[in-house]
Amino acid sequence: MIDSPHITWSDDGRGFATSAPAYREFVRSARLRPLVATQIRRLREGADIVAVGAVIRTAFCEAEIPPGVVAAIEEAYQKLGGADVELQVSGTAADEPLDEFFTGPQEVFLHVTGLQALLAACKRCWASLYNDRAIIYREVRDIDQLSVDLCVVARPMTDLDFAAETIDQVLGRV
Numbered sequence: 001m002i003d004s005p006h007i008t009w010s011d012d013g014r015g016f017a018t019s020a021p022a023y024r025e026f027v028r029s030a031r032l033r034p035l036v037a038t039q040i041r042r043l044r045e046g047a048d049i050v051a052v053g054a055v056i057r058t059a060f061c062e063a064e065i066p067p068g069v070v071a072a073i074e075e076a077y078q079k080l081g082g083a084d085v086e087l088q089v090s091g092t093a094a095d096e097p098l099d100e101f102f103t104g105p106q107e108v109f110l111h112v113t114g115l116q117a118l119l120a121a122c123k124r125c126w127a128s129l130y131n132d133r134a135i136i137y138r139e140v141r142d143i144d145q146l147s148v149d150l151c152v153v154a155r156p157m158t159d160l161d162f163a164a165e166t167i168d169q170v171l172g173r174v
Contacts, residue, residue, distance in 0.1 A: 006072035030063030060127035
């Protein structure tokens with residue numbers, strides 16, 4: 001498949017994920033670290049979690065994805081045939097044992113069609129790292145907010161077994 005530091009293919013070749021380095025490059029190029037640090041400092045000083053999270057998520061959604069990351073996502077999407085995809089989030093933190101509450105999907109998007117919609121959904125997935133629940137989870141457990149990386153997993157919606165399994169997971173039936 002594609003040899004890129006920004007994309008990892010599933011073992012079965014039926015899907016791909018943006019890599020942690022792709023997420024970090026996005027954050028770096030958009031200069032989001034200082035904004036996140038400032039907002040987390042505001043939270044610790046008593047600012048409202050809803051306002052803090054909204055500022056961070058808005059900045060993520062308005063930021064530009066670096067051209068190299070866009071090119072890798074576009075190439076991977078084309079390899080899937082440009083079909084409707086399902087996007088789901090997977091998070092990691094350096095040297096931190098994470099339980100299901102943290103590692104469960106922050107966001108799930110179904111039937112994403114077209115490159116522009118895919119890129120927008122990727123940014124929304126990355127932004128979900130700073131939903132109110134995730135921020136508080138890390139604060140309570142003293143996990144550095146900026147040490148967490150996020151991968152976006154994309155699978156074709158045409159894989160009916162996978163789609164049904166995903167829907168069951170979203171609805172809590174598994």
